[in-house]
Amino acid sequence: MPNARPVPTVRRRRLGESLRRFRNAAGLNLDDAAEALGWKAPKLSRIENANAHIRPVEVSALLTTYGVTDPEVFDALEELAKDAGKRGWWQTYNGIVAPAYADYISLESDSDSIHIFAPLLVPGLMQTAAYARETIAGITMTRTPEEIAALAEIRLARQAVLTRPSGPLKVWAVISEAVLHQRFAVRPDTMRDQLRRLREVSELPNITLQIMPLDATPHPGSAGGFSLVGFPDAMPDVVLLENLIGASYVENVAEVQTFADAFNRIVAAALPVDDSVALIARMEEGKTT
Structure with missing residues (x-):
């Protein structure tokens, strides 16, 4: 089903936890961070709790909002978002x-x-x-x-x-x-x-x-x-x-x-x-x- 909630895999949990840490470090609550991107707080909450998809471009937007400038952080989290639901050889x-x-x-x-x-x-x-x-x-x-x-x-x-x-x-x-x-x-x-x-x-x-x-x-x-x-x-x-x-x-x-x-x-x-x-x-x- 296209609208099914994604499984909160470890990859998604790691991504969500990282985004939460950067938001807290920026001194933003869920409402303020979501509003800066034109989102609703529940959407950001679902992302941080690994219950929603997030695209790499959205990860980049969040990190920019949080004042992150390290390109390695951008690359790592964008790659994690891209691979969050990736299937490996073990899926066979x-x-x-x-x-x-x-x-x-x-x-x-x-x-x-x-x-x-x-x-x-x-x-x-x-x-x-x-x-x-x-x-x-x-x-x-x-x-x-x-x-x-x-x-x-x-x-x-x-x-x-x-x-x-x-x-x-x-x-x-x-x-x-x-x-x-x-x-x-x-x-x-x-x-x-x-x-x-x-x-x-x-x-x-x-x-x-x-x-x-x-x-x-x-x-x-x-x-x-x-x-x-x-x-x-x-x-x-x-x-x-x-x-x-x-x-x-x-x-x-x-x-x-x-x-x-x-x-x-x-x-x-x-x-x-x-x-x-x-x-x-x-x-x-x-x-x-």
């Missing part, structure tokens, strides 16, 4: 990819950096096909074998961002040592192959990999895992939190900063990079000390 898996997961893949494709604390599983961007299938089957519980295979394909396809020609995604991952001790009774080679994969990706210049040792001092990661997704230019970062029933996002700037500060403390508590890679190599060889 319609019915398998949940909306929240599709949102995350789109974020991942837009981002230039991701900081991950992984206390339970190897991050998806570093998984082998076998590890992906086994862990997806264990977590999803109700998926058919065909759906599990498709989700594993999607997870591996996401890894293209690590070597994309337009600029590889920079990933800094801290993985709990406990994850590396996991065993797969039916396919015992799964973990050894996964350890090899971790060692190989650690050699990429855009990857920083650390292991959180079992005897680490207490750190903020004890509260759970998260992914801090960073974007170029003026776009605010987003934090992904996952559990059995899906994903949720932290988008408030102050709250996102809390996770950024936590990640810095997690990094400080983890093994240095060289020691982490050496530990992975020893475990790949079957040595645990």
Whole structure:
């Protein structure tokens, strides 16, 4: 239906939140800002709350009204408006990819950096096909074998961002040592192959990999895992939190900063990079000390 309200995707929410921040910084309320463009306040409210479309030219008009002059801000937000409803390769898996997961893949494709604390599983961007299938089957519980295979394909396809020609995604991952001790009774080679994969990706210049040792001092990661997704230019970062029933996002700037500060403390508590890679190599060889 042409007049249907757009789905408030993460892209639209990021755009709306950015426009709201610039409006507040300009000292304008909704009525004043809308009146300056000949709009009604409810229209601007819907845009800021990700419940309405906005064209790039309208984004430019708003930013001008708010006194923004940085051309990088204009480019970033206009591009976000243009891509707010963009469909990606993952849309070919319609019915398998949940909306929240599709949102995350789109974020991942837009981002230039991701900081991950992984206390339970190897991050998806570093998984082998076998590890992906086994862990997806264990977590999803109700998926058919065909759906599990498709989700594993999607997870591996996401890894293209690590070597994309337009600029590889920079990933800094801290993985709990406990994850590396996991065993797969039916396919015992799964973990050894996964350890090899971790060692190989650690050699990429855009990857920083650390292991959180079992005897680490207490750190903020004890509260759970998260992914801090960073974007170029003026776009605010987003934090992904996952559990059995899906994903949720932290988008408030102050709250996102809390996770950024936590990640810095997690990094400080983890093994240095060289020691982490050496530990992975020893475990790949079957040595645990």
